[in-house]
Amino acid sequence: MTLFNIFGSPSSIDRDILVFVDTLPELEASKTLAKQLAPTIQAHFQDAKSPNINFGILDNGVIVKTLKGIPDETNNAILATYNFHLQPHQLAVTHPVVRDLDAKNQRAARVILSFYSRTTHREGVKQALRGDFQAKCAMLSQLNFSVPVDFGKQATPEVDIYKSIAFQLGQSLALSEGVELYTKEDIVSYFPLFGAALRREPIIPECRQALEHAKQRFLDISFA
Template sequence: MIFHVFGSPSSLDCDIVVFVDTLPSLEEGKALAAELAPQILTQLGTGKKLNLNFAVLHDGIIVETLKGIPDETNNAVLATYGFHTQCYPLAIAHAVSRDRRAKFERAARIVLSLYSRTPQRESVKRALNGDFAAKCTMLAALDLSVSTDFGKNGAPEDVYKSIAFQLGQAIALAEGIEFYTKEAIVEHFPRLRPALQREPQTETDRQALETLKAQFLKYSV
């Protein structure tokens, strides 16, 4: 088993990509992750919570992933491998071209999913089952500046961090820039610092996310 740690150096959890010959199903992936976690924790010597993903490599390039987008995962591992203690030599040969549309669709899906336990749940669920245009219409109807109880989807600080990260990544990609860490996104979008650092959100902080959402929708056209 070969795996790499990747992502922001200051992450509270530990993102891991495990390379496999064939992707498991989602249910098989959950079981395999639970089985491999103790061994990986021992090898890394970390007490952080593990977030395991599985990927297939072909000629040094990630071509399939169980979760996320293959091109994003490939470039994220390549860009952030050096920030972490690693057990294996880097297996990624080079960066690949990004699929902007796939990133925007994923970001829209993630943000809407985070609102699936709010009073807008029914409208959000319908949008999640619709096409990209339906998702964007629902995003436009949401006001991110309004203080919200996200229910079982997590504490507000965690949810706003995820929203800021996804929207920041997508907008930067539309501008031809790739970001794979919280630190890089904060440098480019300073107003997102409180959200990305999981600080309690003020109305001003939430308004920054609403403004970012408007930029996202503008680039989605």
Template sequence: MNMPTYQIFGSENSLDADLVFFVEEMPQTIAEKLALSKEFSKSVASCFPEKEINPNLAVCQNGHLTAVYKGTTDELNNALFHTYNFHEQKQQNQITKLLVRDIDLKFLRSTRMILSFMSKTAYRVLVKKALKGVLDEKIQALETIKVSCITSFGKDKSSCDILKSVAFQLGQTIALCEGKELYTKNEIAACFPDLRKYLFREKDATVQDLQKWLLLFVELLKYRSLIMKNTSEYKYEDENDFNCAE
């Protein structure tokens, strides 16, 4: 197959290679999206011999994304733009227009992701019920979780990896609520020094600071939920008019 057009994005010191492959039309099913992602990843694997590729798919039109496989269209669009120069790229930045961020959607997605990270812990029954429930149930679950009481996050990933992912979502979302867009570990660590040890996977890091920021996240979410038009997760393109940020 011909070499697909792709762009590297994310933290400049990421342990993995985060790639977005551009397609003219998004495949219809998850199985088709997954298969195409794997096919594209295999075709460029020789370019990243020492890294695991984390692939994504996106449709780009008129200088901005209009559909994505994983994540939200606005966040991935702006991440591609802002982190372009952090990596050695093979083509010009495909993103020339920033999208207005949907803060409600970021809170909803981060809530689901953080709960999902806890789905193989001692809180699994609570978490799985919350993931199937309404937003209030998710909030109650997050309020109940005590990170210090978690001894294992399951066999698939280490505690350091999970804590890093949680810290990243907390930092990004809280910053966005304050009008700041952060897309790398370094940016989040500079804005929230308490989260640095988790973002950089420091061993034996105590979880008190992470718990503090999780509780703040919950308080912000509770307040925001009162004014949300939609408290169920949705696609950015279904609720927004692709207004470009200045």
């Protein structure tokens, strides 16, 4: 039997799933395994939401490793959002863990920069992604979120890009204040001007400016 828990925002357009395994598969093998598991997992549900499958290792009720993302974030996100979803299996995570702010900031910077790898900033971005956190932040400081940008012809729609940017910045800034946010709804409550981005609506100037201000706060906090 495949043990998994669903987590994330109740309004997500897909279904975030953490499948518990004994050993993490390699990235390419994980894609094949996820494709094999998808029909069995989807059979539990009546809607057409596509499963977004991740893999993790559980040790004494705590997620200690994940294929994608941060283990401590995934652990606490499952605890915080488990009851928002129809769950075929019991909650596998038994208790929260202390969050790693440095790891979160590293991931936020990496995720945000990756979206700019097909813009006019691509050379600087690619170099920064190969560098350390300071190099990533230096590149972030050169980007202006308040100005529209051509993200190029890629699979990720612009509304999804801005949703991810708002989500990452919102989580990191709140965590720097000791607040853990795991749903779009919670982040909108904490950062109301992020609303258009998190709802995947056309990005209005006020939202762009809010994201730029948040980016500056993120950089200030990261090197405080």
